[in-house]
Amino acid sequence: MNRILLPALAVLLLVTGCVTAPKNTLMQVSTIDALLAGAYDGQMTLDELKEHGDLGIGTFDALEGEMIVIDGKVYQARTDGAVYEMPDQATTPFADVVHFDADHTELLCGPLSAEDLQEKIDQLKPNRNLFLAFRIDGTFSSMKVRSVPKQEKPYPPLADVVKHQAVFEYKDIQGTVLGFRSPAFVKGIGVPGYHLHFISKDRTTGGHVLGLCLNDAILQADTCNDFFLTLTDRDEFGTLDLSKDRSHELEKVEK
Numbered sequence: 577m578n579r580i581l582l583p584a585l586a587v588l589l590l591v592t593g594c595v596t597a598p599k600n601t602l603m604q605v606s607t608i609d610a611l612l613a614g615a616y617d618g619q620m621t622l623d624e625l626k627e628h629g630d631l632g633i634g635t636f637d638a639l640e641g642e643m644i645v646i647d648g649k650v651y652q653a654r655t656d657g658a659v660y661e662m663p664d665q666a667t668t669p670f671a672d673v674v675h676f677d678a679d680h681t682e683l684l685c686g687p688l689s690a691e692d693l694q695e696k697i698d699q700l701k702p703n704r705n706l707f708l709a710f711r712i713d714g715t716f717s718s719m720k721v722r723s724v725p726k727q728e729k730p731y732p733p734l735a736d737v738v739k740h741q742a743v744f745e746y747k748d749i750q751g752t753v754l755g756f757r758s759p760a761f762v763k764g765i766g767v768p769g770y771h772l773h774f775i776s777k778d779r780t781t782g783g784h785v786l787g788l789c790l791n792d793a794i795l796q797a798d799t800c801n802d803f804f805l806t807l808t809d810r811d812e813f814g815t816l817d818l819s820k821d822r823s824h825e826l827e828k829v830e831k
Contacts, residue, residue, distance in 0.1 A: 601803070614730075618666070633754065633755050634673075640725070640727075653773075658780065674800055679797065680796070697710065701799065705761075710795060711752055718746070735828050751777045
């Protein structure tokens, strides 16, 4: 593995063994453009991933389902609508995790749509040039989530995969919305703006958030000023065309 650590404005390339990211550091496996291009082979075990964080989001080998990392456990939301706790030997091609240590806690009162929620967070934590990790535990009058099916090689682009996504809608559900707000300058590397996943309180359902209405909840937020990126040195990664602007594809995938 090649690893890139971006503390503030410095860039450091590391080619040694495992390096554990400290607090206030968002650690990311691969890049969003690589995932959009079809780089779905797992490159990091979940055991190693959990060394870098106890809260986060991502996906799994062959793009099977949505990842929710919460309280140090890794869950997979599959296209059957159910959630499964994953074994340490499973792998991920793309993930974002952080050692979550909230520096801000706020009571949220609804109703709040996903757009309202993001606007509220922006008001509370206005510095959009740093990464923000957060979890929102509460009740939701509606929740719309999706998951994507396992893929077979040759892998299609992600924008084609989501045409066959499974979508689930729930009413009056308790659970946790978690994710990250990333700066605009990560375009091509990460997901600029908000990226949200959901898991129910009983850990039986969840997925990538497509829409919601929040009733009341507690927001915990953790500002992160370091970014740690790890890339695979496998030959197939070198064959990807990562020079294209895939922002239009990302918009389709996220919504």
